[in-house]
Amino acid sequence: MTTPSFPVSAIVAAQRPHRKDAARNFDALLAAAREAFAENGADASLEDIARRAGVGIGTLYRNFPTRRALFESVYADEVDALCQAALEVADREPWEALTAWLDRFAGYMVTKRAVREALEGESEILGVCRDSMYAAGGPLFERAQQAGEARPDMDFGDLLRMVAGISATHFTDDEQRDRVLAIALDGVRTRR
C-alpha cells in the first residue's frame, strides 16, 4: 500500500469496492482465500472461504464471479508484495541482492503453489503479473550478469522456474531445501 510502482498494483486496486463495508468484506475474502488455498490447495471450498471471511456466499460471488477470478486476485496481491520486496534489496551487492530476493521468492512459492497451479494456462492478469515480476526481479539478475557473477547463457525466466520448482517441492526440513537451492544456484553462478 506504499508506492504502486508496478502494473500489477493497479489490478487489485481497481477491483476493490468503494463503499466502506464492501471494501472490508473484499479484504476479508482475499485474506480468507489466501489462507484456504495455502491450506487445502487449489480446490478449497468457496463456501468455506466465505465462512472464514465471515460473509455470505453471495458476497463472495459478487466480488469474484468465478473461482478463477478469486485466484487471480489472490495471486496478483501476492505478486505485488513480491515486487515491492525487490525494491528493498536493490541497494545491496549484485549477487547478494539477487539471492536475497530469490529467497523471498522461494518463501512465497511454498505457500502459493496451489494458486499458481490453478492459474496455469492463459489468463490476462497472469501476464501482467509476470511482467511486473520480471520488471521487479529482472534487473537484479541482469546486474549480476553484468558483474560477471551469473552465467550469461540463461535468462531470468529460466532462473525463476528453477527456484520455483525447487522451493515448491516437499523437503524433510527447511535446511535441506536451502542446501539444495544453494547447489542449484551454484550452477547459475559463473565459474572462476
Added chain:
Amino acid sequence: MTTPSFPVSAIVAAQRPHRKDAARNFDALLAAAREAFAENGADASLEDIARRAGVGIGTLYRNFPTRRALFESVYADEVDALCQAALEVADREPWEALTAWLDRFAGYMVTKRAVREALEGESEILGVCRDSMYAAGGPLFERAQQAGEARPDMDFGDLLRMVAGISATHFTDDEQRDRVLAIALDGVRTRR
C-alpha cells in the same frame, strides 16, 4: 515383469488377485487410475476411474478399500518401473549413467506429481518405495562421487528432490526444462 529385484516389486505382486477375471480387472483399474490421476490430479473421481476401467464401482472398492490404497498401488507400480530403468543404464560411464537415469526420473515425475503429493505424509509402502528407489539410483550417484564427478557435500536425497522439484514445474517448453535441469546439475558437478 522381468526380474523382480527390488522390494517394491513384491508389493504390487502380492495384491494382484489370483482369479483370471479378477486379475484383469485389477490391471485395468491400475491403468485407469494412473491415467486419471495424471489427468485430473490427486482428487480424480473414483467413479470415473471405475468407468474408465470398464468395471463397477464395487469392484474398485474391493481391490482398493481406500483412495490411499489406490494411490499406493499406482505409485508402487511406477517406482518399480523406475528401479528397473536404473539397471539398464548401469553399464555406462558414471556421470552419463547418472544423468540418463535422472532424465528418466524427471519424465516420470512430470505426470506422477499428483500421486506423490497425495501420498505425502506417513505411509509404510511409501517407505519401501523410497528404499527401492535409493537402492536403484543411489549407487549411480555414489559412483559419480567416487569418480570425482559429483560434489561430495550432498547426498542422493538432495539430488532427487532437486530434480523432482524442477521437473514437476510448468515450463514454456521441454527445451527450457532441459536447459534449467542442466544448469542445476552443473551445480552438482564437481568444479575443475
Added chain:
DNA sequence: GTTGAACCGGAGGGGTGCCTCCGCTAGAGT
C-alpha cells in the same frame, strides 16, 4: 459336469459443493 466360493455390477442413501435469486440492510449523497 457340478458346485460353492470368490467375484461382479450398480442402485441408493448420505453428504458436500456450486451457484442463483430475492427480501432485507446500511452506506453515501443531498
Added chain:
DNA sequence: ACTCTAGCGGAGGCACCCCTCCGGTTCAAC
C-alpha cells in the same frame, strides 16, 4: 434527516461424489 441504491446473507435446487450392500454371475477345483 431522507432517500435510494449498492450491497448483504443464506435458503434452495442441482450436480456430483463417496461408500455400502446384495442379488446375480463366473471361475476353478474336484
